[in-house]
Amino acid sequence: MASLSKSNVLRAGVTAAYWSPGTSKISVSGSKLGVSANFIIASKGGGRTQIKVNINPEDFEHIVTEMMKSDPAKALKAMSTAIAEYHS
Incomplete structure (x- = not known):
């Protein structure tokens, strides 16, 4: 959490x-x-x-799309960090 x-x-x-x-x-x-x-x-x-x-996971695309509209650099950094942590 x-x-x-x-x-x-x-x-x-x-x-x-x-x-x-x-x-x-x-x-x-x-x-x-x-x-x-x-x-x-x-x-x-x-x-x-x-x-x-x-x-629901089916709605994740909508959340990510709105994140990109708000602040693309921070959204991409957050997603990159999450991907790196998931794969470590």
């Missing part, structure tokens, strides 16, 4: 005029079933809500 130290979760109601901070504590993990992102946000009525986003 890894932590996303530079990422964050924002929250808003569908009709809200702005996004509010949710959390910056996000963990990710991978398995044969895909990649999961996990985080906890405050619930509107009090308490806390745990959220898990499951990304």
Whole structure:
């Protein structure tokens, strides 16, 4: 499991005029079933809500495509590092 130290979760109601901070504590993990992102946000009525986003391997191409749109150099470096670690 890894932590996303530079990422964050924002929250808003569908009709809200702005996004509010949710959390910056996000963990990710991978398995044969895909990649999961996990985080906890405050619930509107009090308490806390745990959220898990499951990304199926069939959707990896979409994630990589959006990464390349955002920052091609960092995306390529991240993928190269991951490939090198996988093969070592």
